[in-house]
Amino acid sequence: MSDARLQYVLRLADTSLVLGQRLAEWVGHAPALEEDLGLANVSLDLIGQARLLLTYAGEIEGRGRTEDDLAMSRDQSDYLNLAMAEQPNGDFACTIVRQFLIDAFQLELYEALQQSKDARLAEIAAKALKETRYHVRYSASWMVRLGDGTEESHRRTQEALNNLWRYTQEFFAADAVDEEMARAGIAPVLAELAPRWSARVDEVLREATLQRPVDTPYSWHGKRGDHTEHLGYLLAEMQFLHRAYPGATW
Amino acid sequence: MTRVPESEWPLFEVFIRARSGLEHKHVGSVHAADARQAIEHARDVYTRRQEGVSIWVVRSSDITASDPSDAEALFEPAKDKVYRHPTFYAIPEEVKNL
Numbered sequence A: 001m002s003d004a005r006l007q008y009v010l011r012l013a014d015t016s017l018v019l020g021q022r023l024a025e026w027v028g029h030a031p032a033l034e035e036d037l038g039l040a041n042v043s044l045d046l047i048g049q050a051r052l053l054l055t056y057a058g059e060i061e062g063r064g065r066t067e068d069d070l071a072m073s074r075d076q077s078d079y080l081n082l083a084m085a086e087q088p089n090g091d092f093a094c095t096i097v098r099q100f101l102i103d104a105f106q107l108e109l110y111e112a113l114q115q116s117k118d119a120r121l122a123e124i125a126a127k128a129l130k131e132t133r134y135h136v137r138y139s140a141s142w143m144v145r146l147g148d149g150t151e152e153s154h155r156r157t158q159e160a161l162n163n164l165w166r167y168t169q170e171f172f173a174a175d176a177v178d179e180e181m182a183r184a185g186i187a188p189v190l191a192e193l194a195p196r197w198s199a200r201v202d203e204v205l206r207e208a209t210l211q212r213p214v215d216t217p218y219s220w221h222g223k224r225g226d227h228t229e230h231l232g233y234l235l236a237e238m239q240f241l242h243r244a245y246p247g248a249t250w
Numbered sequence B: 001m002t003r004v005p006e007s008e009w010p011l012f013e014v015f016i017r018a019r020s021g022l023e024h025k026h027v028g029s030v031h032a033a034d035a036r037q038a039i040e041h042a043r044d045v046y047t048r049r050q051e052g053v054s055i056w057v058v059r060s061s062d063i064t065a066s067d068p069s070d071a072e073a074l075f076e077p078a079k080d081k082v083y084r085h086p087t088f089y090a091i092p093e094e095v096k097n098l
Helices: A002-024 A033-061 A067-072 A092-113 A117-149 A151-167 A178-185 A190-207 A230-244 B035-046 B068-078
Strands: B011-018 B023-031 B055-059
Touching: A002 A067, A002 A092, A002 A230, A033 A067, A033 A117, A033 B011, A033 B035, A067 A178, A067 A230, A067 B035, A092 A117, A092 A178, A092 A190, A117 A151, A117 A190, A117 B035, A178 B023, B011 B035, B023 B035, B023 B055, B035 B055
Parallel strands: none
Antiparallel strands: B011 B023, B011 B055
């Protein structure tokens, strides 16, 4: 039970941390100063969520590991984030599509987690939900601007959507950990979140004049530690300092 | 009015209300495609440290400004009329934001 709970909390934490790190890569490179700050704000929200969740995971684990230990000293296969989160930034359209698909998922997830029987998780979810409401607003409005923008922005956004869609299956593919958490009333039944996520995505895609890609049968298993080739590079950059100078502080 | 090239977002002036009951104050400007996005940009650029509870944005091109060369005619005449300042009576301590 506590092992499943640990894994579950790490999945939430790692998805936020990895996505936050990805967005941080935009800092200094975004198309406009305003977007630079916008993306950095979302990044910092996500890293903030990850900090709370990793601290909690460390407590569940009970081996005295802190948020920093868990973030900086775990290898790729110990990371349990959704594979979507680690996908490269690509162009701005690609970043926005990835963001929107995850934002819309986290919105449903955190809303449901507010009712979790795990009081700590419910508390973290309530805080994260407020942030996520803004994230969705931000990414959804960009989906519409890009999709219903110029010919080029439409083409790039549709392409990004086609490329990233395959990673959405994992959002709702429950495994033994998800099922055990759902039975214990700690986590929602993932399949029950799917229709609302789908409806929100469809609504935005319609407004953005984008085509919803067809579902592919294969699901990735980032949350079991099976990652695409991109995560290793991300972790190498994120963890370099800590590994080169263990215990370094400000 | 100068035309904004299509490739560039127009400029918006940003006004922020720090607390309920206070007035909106000009804090700076942002570029944005439209007013809705200007609100988002203003939120991201100017309220990161809890500076506000409300945002106004207005297209900079919609603002009519006084001409600096008129400054003398506009503002000098007020110079010798100190009696217009409300400094001749005591302000009660309870009045905070005057």
